[in-house]
Amino acid sequence: MYSSKSLLASLLAAAPVALAATTVDDSQCDCYLSNGTKPTYYANHMFFDFRALSQYASIPDLISTIEGNANAGFTSDYFNWESEFGQTWGLQNWSNGDADFPMQNSYNNIYIQENTDDVPGSDTFLTMRTARHDGFQTASEFETIEQHQYASMRMFARTIGSKGACTAMFTYRDAEELANVQEADIEVLTSDADNVIHYTNQPSYTDEGGEVEGATETVTLTDGLKWSQWATHRLDWTPDQTVWSVDGLQTAVNSFQVPKDASSLIFNAWSNGQTWTGKMDEGGVAYQQIQWIEILYGPADASTCSKVCSIDETTELGKPVLKGANVSNESRCLSSHKMRRLK
Ligand SMILES: *C1O[C@H](CO)[C@@H](O)[C@H](O)[C@H]1NC(C)=O
Ligand SMILES: *[C@@H]1O[C@H](CO)[C@@H](O)[C@H](O)[C@H]1NC(C)=O
Ligand SMILES: *[C@@H]1O[C@H](CO)[C@@H](O)[C@H](O)[C@H]1NC(C)=O
Ligand SMILES: *[C@@H]1O[C@H](CO)[C@@H](O)[C@H](O)[C@H]1NC(C)=O
DSSP: OOOHHHHHHHHHHHSOOOEEEEEOOGGGOSEEEOOSSSOOEEEEEEEEEOTTOGGGOOOOOOOSSHHHHHTOOOSSGGGSTTSHHHHHEEEOOOBOOOSSSOEEEOGGGEEEEEOOOSSOSSSEEEEEEEEEOSSOEEEEEEEESSOBSSEEEEEEEEEEEOSSOEEEEEEEEOOSSGGGOEEEEEEEETTSOTTEEEEEEEOOBOTTSOBOTTSEEEEEOOTTOOTTSOEEEEEEEOSSOEEEEETTEEEEEEOTTOOOSOBEEEEEEEOOSSTTTOOOOTTOEEEEEEEEEEEEEEEOOGGGOSSEEESSSOSSTTOOEEEEEEEEHHHHHHHHHHHHHHO
């Protein structure tokens, strides 16, 4: 006679089983383990999803004065200080104070937009805009209100538009001296070919205009990847190394000058007219467009973490799964089927 257990076991052994972990709430995770070259335990997880925000979508007209841009309000309630977004991210309206090439950050350049792609992968996305006006540049930036030490930052994004802009996702810790600035970044330059991307542990230059050897890597993307097309860009700032990847493929790793201390996590689109970005033609506009941002942050001690989660092994973007808790779809089916038959 078969016991129900051994029958189930033999059915399972024979069947090709599809493994799928069940997603959980963040409250059920003590910590998160990232995948890749440098698996790292993090304490916290955030996910900002801009893909279904039609109620906030509209493209604001450009504003033609510096003052108008400096004082512009939020483009929608999505960005209010009281909003979920505003509780984590601070929109910026600082200016570079450069009389020769004024650059003004503006809340007006950060907005939710309808996705009108031929085959849209979402209803909406977030746009960060930088534009060349008559005699000045406007730019866009938002950064975490709190500083964090170590992070695995991911964005599903693309950059499009005029030459002369830089779009970026990065960590940043200011310092009085340039040499003490801590920063790990991904930078796209719209004057580059659209498969060329820059990965840097800053500073990459000195006050004297020299180069800091080993700080930066210019990478040519393979496998047909382009920054002008939607892709997952990822930066893993770990204690020993910064690791970069696009769509799950590692693109660079650098253990030189890795940031050490708690830093702001920042996104921006800008141009200062200098050699790095180049100068945009008047009337030019470039955009960093983002469908979602997902970040693991803050160090966690693996030895005190009993419920380890993953965002890499999940079946639902933005939702973690418990590691080592794979549940077989098929075994669930078989087992309920078996129970019925035995009754
Ligand atoms: C099986 O897993 C897939 C994802 O791989 C999920 O969409 C589906 O709901 C699961 N089915 C059951 C019965 O749990
Ligand atoms: C930035 O915007 C705030 C409102 O959020 C305003 O009070 C402030 O004056 C603006 N700063 C500058 C430099 O214009
Ligand atoms: C890590 O996870 C990402 C999804 O976040 C996936 O695309 C990638 O293939 C994984 N890498 C490895 C080495 O397993
Ligand atoms: C769970 O499933 C994922 C994806 O199939 C796999 O990478 C991981 O090793 C599995 N974990 C366990 C404990 O079986």
